[in-house]
Amino acid sequence: MYVVRPAAAAAAAFLGLTLTVLGAAAATASTAPGPAAPATGARGAGVLGPVVYAHRGASAYAPENTLEAVDRAMWLGFEWVENDVQRTRDGELVVIHDDTLTRTTDVEQVFPDRKPWRVKDFTAEEISRLDAGAWFGDGRYAGARVPTLREYMERVGHNRQKLLLEIKKPELYPGIERQTLDLLEDMGWLDARHVEGRLVVQSFSADSVRIVHGLRPDLVTAFLGTPTVAELPRYAEFTDRINPWHTTISADWVAAVHGLLGAHGKAMEVDTWIVDDAATARKVQAMGVDGIITNAPDVVRGAVGGY
Numbered sequence: 001m002y003v004v005r006p007a008a009a010a011a012a013a014f015l016g017l018t019l020t021v022l023g024a025a026a027a028t029a030s031t032a033p034g035p036a037a038p039a040t041g042a043r044g045a046g047v048l049g050p051v052v053y054a055h056r057g058a059s060a061y062a063p064e065n066t067l068e069a070v071d072r073a074m075w076l077g078f079e080w081v082e083n084d085v086q087r088t089r090d091g092e093l094v095v096i097h098d099d100t101l102t103r104t105t106d107v108e109q110v111f112p113d114r115k116p117w118r119v120k121d122f123t124a125e126e127i128s129r130l131d132a133g134a135w136f137g138d139g140r141y142a143g144a145r146v147p148t149l150r151e152y153m154e155r156v157g158h159n160r161q162k163l164l165l166e167i168k169k170p171e172l173y174p175g176i177e178r179q180t181l182d183l184l185e186d187m188g189w190l191d192a193r194h195v196e197g198r199l200v201v202q203s204f205s206a207d208s209v210r211i212v213h214g215l216r217p218d219l220v221t222a223f224l225g226t227p228t229v230a231e232l233p234r235y236a237e238f239t240d241r242i243n244p245w246h247t248t249i250s251a252d253w254v255a256a257v258h259g260l261l262g263a264h265g266k267a268m269e270v271d272t273w274i275v276d277d278a279a280t281a282r283k284v285q286a287m288g289v290d291g292i293i294t295n296a297p298d299v300v301r302g303a304v305g306g307y
Ligand code: G3P
Pocket: 055, 082, 084, 097, 166, 224, 243, 273, 293
């Protein structure tokens, strides 16, 4: 079902301060049964620029997916951070991007006989001993750790930030969707305040997104990828957003996504990744994206505004 894109109209302050909705124009539906509200979440692409997400934290400036990267995003003035969630051998959820520990930790030195050093083959206690910061930059982050998801949520909550949570490689971790939601619930992240504007769950796995939507239909979800325009209506049944790699999109494709009502009956949205330079940020802004996921959020904000 296609609708006319509503005018975005939200203004935001960040980090727990006031978020003021200025207004929103109702959309006129061509084939939809009635007007469409703005898409889910605190969006303001038409007023303040796109929402800017600090990818793996402010990962251009601090080691990715660490608490230090979360803090760095906060200090730069960004409320939204993105992360990647996987699971250890003994069932602890941890925040790390790769399914092996080699690129971002000193695991090969600490556990030389544990090749291929997969996250799922190590206990949480073993992973807690690894250095996840020494590899980065000039070494000033040596001693940073791979956080558990619980530690991560505590920090994001303490910082009054918001989370774009990615369930990474769910095919390796049966049941990770329910386990993640259980932890979020336990930590108070599934109450109305969080669900309405502080949390989005995404995955490259459509099955995983569908499972999350089935378990918690109130949650905002996103599918990572670029379905064809013809495929989009199937995704709209279980998700609110389509989050594509920036090289794969066009203004027409973004408009096609915006023209659909998502799982919550609101116009679907597009948050694109990974945009780290000003020219590309301006290009995707001109295509009409709602959000930009970036390792260098300050660069994107400098180019296109956003918050
Ligand atoms: O949030 C989008 C982005 O994280 C997807 O790619 O590989 O960095 O998880 P990746």
